[in-house]
Amino acid sequence: MQVGLEHYLVVSFLLFALGLLGVVMRRNLLVIYMSLELMLNAANLAPVPGRS
Amino acid sequence: MEAINNLLGGSMVPDVLFYVFAALTLLCGVLVVANPFSRSPVTSAMFLVLTIISMAGLFVLLRAFFLAAVQIIVYAGAVIVLFLFVIMLLDLKEEQRRKIKMFGFVGGLVSVGAIVVISLKALGTTNPGANLTAPQLEGGTNALGQLLFKQYVLPFEVVSVLLLVAMVGVILLSKKDLK
Numbered sequence: 001m002q003v004g005l006e007h008y009l010v011v012s013f014l015l016f017a018l019g020l021l022g023v024v025m026r027r028n029l030l031v032i033y034m035s036l037e038l039m040l041n042a043a044n045l046a047p048v049p050g051r052s
Numbered sequence: 053m054e055a056i057n058n059l060l061g062g063s064m065v066p067d068v069l070f071y072v073f074a075a076l077t078l079l080c081g082v083l084v085v086a087n088p089f090s091r092s093p094v095t096s097a098m099f100l101v102l103t104i105i106s107m108a109g110l111f112v113l114l115r116a117f118f119l120a121a122v123q124i125i126v127y128a129g130a131v132i133v134l135f136l137f138v139i140m141l142l143d144l145k146e147e148q149r150r151k152i153k154m155f156g157f158v159g160g161l162v163s164v165g166a167i168v169v170i171s172l173k174a175l176g177t178t179n180p181g182a183n184l185t186a187p188q189l190e191g192g193t194n195a196l197g198q199l200l201f202k203q204y205v206l207p208f209e210v211v212s213v214l215l216l217v218a219m220v221g222v223i224l225l226s227k228k229d230l231k
Contacts, residue, residue: 003070008110009175011074015081017168022085024160027153030093030138031085034100037131038081041107044123048114050180 008049015042066113073113076106097135104128118193 015038022035080102087095104127111120200208 003067005180006175007070007074008114009180010172011077011110013168013171013175014078017164018078018081018085020167021160021164024164025085025156028093030135030142031096034084034093034096034135037100037127038084038103041104041127044119045107045110048111048116048119 005049009046012042012046015039015045018042070110070113073106073109077103077110080106093139094136097132097139100135101128101132104132118196 019035019037019039019042022038023032026032026035080099083099084096084103087099089095104123108120108123108128111117111123
């Protein structure tokens, strides 16, 4: 199956969910901030495959 | 650049590379959030570096070369160094003893799983790539600079003023006795 837009969007969703899980689950402020960075990265990944 | 384009031009190689980089990204993301072997924030930061680098690989596969370079320079360079400085300055001894609460783990897993199911269902029912047009700009810096300084010059300047305000505010707030 050809890798397309949907594949990248699925990766972005899963990464966003991982970051959200970290924000909910971890108690350390620094790790919560790292999970927020993970969510930001996932949001960065989502619009890029629509361009090419 | 030519070599990368030749490599990406084949049919089979980019797909395999996509799966490799996506698996690496998600695996390292899991190890950032819930590492079963170490609770230390330093290991989380290191796996965050790995996540970011493999995501830069995904950007290269999408031919967004500038974005990949910025990803590595800004995140793997600046943000991680900032994290490590904060970790070194704070005392994080009590973090190793702290356990993850079972209730928080299960509740978070259930709610996040529900969000994942909902978004994947939404992706399955809609067809997001249906009315995409041909790409307007390539991933290089030339087209991006043209766009940034001609069409979107006002938002760009507003963001730069916002960053300047944030910097001045941090200096003002962190100074103990302001004469």
